[in-house]
Amino acid sequence: APAVFTETEFYQRNFDPQGYLKDYYSMSTSREGGSAFMMQNLRSLHKMFSLDGLRGDILIDVGCGPTICQLLSACEHFQEIIALDYTDQNRRELEKWLKNEAGAFDWEPVVKYVCELEGDREKWAEKQEKLRKKVKQVLKCDVTKANPTGPVSLPPADCIVSSLCLESACKDLAAFRSALRNISTLLKPGGHLVMVTALGDTYYTINKQVFSCLCLQKHEVEEAVAAAGFEVKCSEAQPYAVKDDRMDLTGVLGLVARRCPSAS
Numbered sequence: 432a433p434a435v436f437t438e439t440e441f442y443q444r445n446f447d448p449q450g451y452l453k454d455y456y457s458m459s460t461s462r463e464g465g466s467a468f469m470m471q472n473l474r475s476l477h478k479m480f481s482l483d484g485l486r487g488d489i490l491i492d493v494g495c496g497p498t499i500c501q502l503l504s505a506c507e508h509f510q511e512i513i514a515l516d517y518t519d520q521n522r523r524e525l526e527k528w529l530k531n532e533a534g535a536f537d538w539e540p541v542v543k544y545v546c547e548l549e550g551d552r553e554k555w556a557e558k559q560e561k562l563r564k565k566v567k568q569v570l571k572c573d574v575t576k577a578n579p580t581g582p583v584s585l586p587p588a589d590c591i592v593s594s595l596c597l598e599s600a601c602k603d604l605a606a607f608r609s610a611l612r613n614i615s616t617l618l619k620p621g622g623h624l625v626m627v628t629a630l631g632d633t634y635y636t637i638n639k640q641v642f643s644c645l646c647l648q649k650h651e652v653e654e655a656v657a658a659a660g661f662e663v664k665c666s667e668a669q670p671y672a673v674k675d676d677r678m679d680l681t682g683v684l685g686l687v688a689r690r691c692p693s694a695s
């Protein structure tokens with residue numbers, strides 16, 4: 432049965448960053464499907480950030496959670512990164528890794544995998560340092576607000592990356608459409624949006640705690656992106672066939688769109 436919608440405040444109270452990292456971002460796991468979900472997303476991000484035009488000064492990560500995987504390919508193409516998330520404990524967990532603090536999640540196997548995709552596994556330590564230097568701010572945001580960063584105004588970005596956030600934050604397709612409009616205000620006209628979106632998924636769990644997910648189809652995401660003032664450049668759905676007790680996902684969409692140059 433579809434989960435009851437989990438409100439933004441529910442994330443603040445119940446999202447366990449370390450549980451999430453352990454359940455979804457460990458390379459070594461005995462779970463059926465193992466790290467297939469993560470590796471599929473990493474390959475999709477690698478491919479999207481290799482496209483022409485995906486470079487510039489400022490990249491904003493919307494709904495970063497406690498994770499860096501959505502930044503590993505991206506960090507090669509942008510000078511400065513700003514990471515945004517609603518939940519305090521997720522931003523704190525990310526900061527822990529950025530500052531190399533004791534108890535931070537070990538991303539090393541994941542970084543090595545992405546370096547391998549990029550052609551040189553040996554560059555992992557260098558990439559970690561590069562990413563740590565490039566993330567300049569980790570700030571609170573709420574994608575359901577017209578001005579997602581509240582009183583803080585950020586320099587307009589050349590690119591937004593958002594992985595698995597809007598489908599968690601939005602109750603229905605109307606909310607999803609308006610969240611896309613909201614985050615598009617963070618982007619320069621002509622700037623790019625890179626999204627990883629769960630398809631056909633109604634819930635996911637962290638340590639048995641259930642979170643709702645907006646069940647989306649490929650064409651719904653594409654139409655919502657276009658309606659928010661973007662031109663879809665590339666949209667590729669990968670089926671997810673693994674029997675997985677963490678969620679009921681049927682596929683993952685990798686989408687790149689460009690904010691129309693005339694958008695205001």
Ligand code: SAH
Nearest residue numbers: 494495496517518572573574594595596600
């Ligand atoms: N991008 C990460 C985390 C996805 S989990 C990854 O790819 O794994 C979903 C994230 O969305 C959580 O970190 C949660 O705090 C965030 N989130 C939920 N509602 C939000 C909202 N209204 N505004 C901003 N972020 C939100």
